[in-house]
Amino acid sequence: MAPSSKLKTPAQINNMDYEEFIDVFGNVIEHCSLCAAAVWRYRPFKDVKYLHEEICKFVDQLPPAGGEGILRSHPDLAGRAASEGLLTKESNQEQRAAGLSDLTQEERKQLAQMNDMYRSKFGFPFVICARKNKKDVILEGLRTRLNNSQEAELQKGLTEVKKICYLRLLDLVEHDGIESRL
Amino acid sequence: MAPSSKLKTPAQINNMDYEEFIDVFGNVIEHCSLCAAAVWRYRPFKDVKYLHEEICKFVDQLPPAGGEGILRSHPDLAGRAASEGLLTKESNQEQRAAGLSDLTQEERKQLAQMNDMYRSKFGFPFVICARKNKKDVILEGLRTRLNNSQEAELQKGLTEVKKICYLRLLDLVEHDGIESRL
Structure with missing residues (x-):
């Protein structure tokens, strides 16, 4: 999504001071x-x-409460933060790309109900890599995943977080057609 | 620091929804x-x-990179963020309380030099609970701690982070004279 002229090279990243690094990469995990x-x-x-792998390794080393904390830090899809304009710019772009800013009233109601059921069953919100899915697939995925165990959904949610992170990184760093690995 | 009328009771905390909880407690660890x-x-x-203990347990369960990440998320004392007005409101109050907004030119220079030495030796900034110390003690502590090992300073820094967290919590939650446990 970022214009390619703005993409950082690895050399530029390695020359950043800490504050700049956090300014640029602080929200690759929401x-x-x-x-x-x-x-x-x-x-x-x-x-x-390599940067993505190190972030994923860190996420995998967190205790379960930390993984849950990462999921809780994500907004509901087409939820309150979206309707109140409080999404991060990354989330806003991703939800729009999936067509979630363009739901019918019925779809919005279904999504809200299932989001609530999901959150009350698992203790964290439903997280999916919106840019890799369209609204129909997301609604169907949510319906299916509601049947999973808490442990399975913690892992599934974090897998989606890592995909989101990878796509956010590709918007920031120079690369050579490696998006297809997702 | 917060007026006591604003202090939350445990019952109020337990009735918060997640967003409100994060609004209130999201920065108890900087x-x-x-x-x-x-x-x-x-x-x-x-x-x-109990809330403080759970946060401390979570911090202790993090892999070393996570502990370092917490320390890196803290600003230098009387550093660039302070001089540019970019501190969080909590850090700003704490640094002022320690007298760090009122350093002589010589003290400011010494502190900046030692902060740089510390950061380049350990890979994270010097962290101390400023509200529990005054500027002379802080300068002396920094001088002494520069001699420690990386592992010792990681643990020492996180011990200070937990004290800072406790005092921030006491500014937010009703309590009964338990500050002395620090």
């Missing part, structure tokens, strides 16, 4: 700048894939 | 709202001490 702060120790980053 | 997001699962909180 509202969890601690993840970028943690991987700062793994510089130099040879490419975007 | 710039690391993930910590509050993680402990949401441990409601109900019977008192401020």
Whole structure:
């Protein structure tokens, strides 16, 4: 989504000071700048894939409460934050790309009901990589995933978080057609 | 620091929805709202001490990169963020309380030099509970702690983070003279 002229090269990233690094990468995991702060120790980053892998490793090392905390830091799809204009710019773009800003009244109602059921069953919101899915697939995925166990949904949600992170990184860092690995 | 009329009771905290909880407690660990997001699962909180303990347990369960990330999320004392007015309101109050907004030119220079030495030796900034110390003690503490090992300073820094967190919680939650446990 970012214009390619703005993409950072690995050399530019490795020359950033800490504050700049956090300004640029602090929200690749939604509202969890601690993840970028943690991987700062793994510089130099040879490419975007390596940076992504270090972030994923950190997420995987968190205790379960931390994984849940990451999921809780995500907004509901087409939820209150969206309708009140309180989404981060990344979430806003992603939800629009999936067609979630363009739901029928019936779809919006269904989504809200299932979001509530999901959150009350699992203790965190439903998270899916919106840019890799369209609204019909998202609604169907939510319906299906409501049947899973808490443990399975914690893992599934974090897998989606890592995909979201990867796409956000590709919007920020120079790369060579590696999006297809998702 | 917060007027006592604004202090939340445990019952009020346990009745908060998630967004309100994060609005209120998201910065008790500086710039690391993930910590509050993680402990949401441990409601109900019977008192401020219990809430603090759950946050400390979460911090202790983080891998070393996460502990370092927490320290990196703290500003330098009397550093660039302070001089540019970019501190969080909590940090600003704490640094003022320690007399760090009122350094002589010589003290400011010494502190900046030692902050730089500390950060380049350890890979994270010097963190101390400013409200529990005055500027002379802070300068002396920094000088001494520069001699420690990286592992010792990671633990020492996180111990200070937990004290800062406790005092921030006491500014937010009703309590009965338990500040002395620090």
